[in-house]
Amino acid sequence: MRPMMVIASVLFCCASTARGDEVLERIQTSRDHAEVLSQLLPIIHCSFTPSKYERILMTQLRNVNSSTQQFRAAAERIGDLLVSKVVDCLSTRSVEIATPVSSCVGEVFVSAVELVSIIRSGDALLDTFMKHFPDANISKILIQRDEKTAEPHFKYMNASPTLSHGNPVIITEPMIATGGTLEMAISLLKEMGVQEKNIIVASVCVAPEGLLRLCNKFPDIKVVMNVLDDQLNERKYIVPGLGDFGDRYFGTAK
Ligand code: URA
DSSP: OOHHHHHHHHHHHHHHHHHHHHHHHHHHHOTTOHHHHHHHOTTBOSOSSOOHHHHHHHHHHHOTTOOHHHHHHHHHHHHHHHHHHHHTTSOEEEEEEEOSSOEEEEEEESSOOEEEEEETHHHHHHHHHHHHSTTOEEEEEEEEEOTTTOOEEEEEEEOOTTTTSSSOEEEEOSEESSSHHHHHHHHHHHHTTOOGGGEEEEEEEEOHHHHHHHHHHOTTOEEEEEEEOSEEOTTSOEESOOSOHHHHHHTOOO
């Protein structure tokens, strides 16, 4: 991170900590009140209540006894449901079409989308998103989280040449824990000319702490998720969560 960006983040964090704790507590105690939650976290652009199928798939993902194969299958299925929630945020227009029996008014996307995967766990969702957006250009960002401090470290980026052309930019990131990795990724995208209002973060399981951080820093982004979990533990894992998404999806859990 550039020195000016680091100073700005530190000042921002200090100024917002007291209010942040208070808001976090309100988020955690308002879990059953969608209206209150959407006022506290206006960046969320989907339902706070998971569907029955999302609850079933989350059970398979959370279960420590699910095999790699079961975990992958559940991740791909819940990814399909996540795509559907993202599509609700995309602009469409009406078109008149002919069916084999009649004519009717249908709906098509207004523009192409850009996909950005945060390696490695973002790649687990990427295949599902590519299936639904086959002509999207794909950018990759590698930011590694220090296992001890949970601090993000930038390693590599390969950006699509059309990234800042004004189309929706969908970031695939299955878990939002502290939000540190995403904060760095979104800052990089903004430095490349991507506007906050065009950014949609697609995530399976998120912690209120990470959402609040993103909401304070980037009030114009959109976040779409399958489930909002309770909190982070002392090791910055999401609770109840599902463990390390990348390790469980790629079969590298120790
Ligand atoms: N990343 C994960 O994969 N799981 C967590 O609980 C937090 C971050």
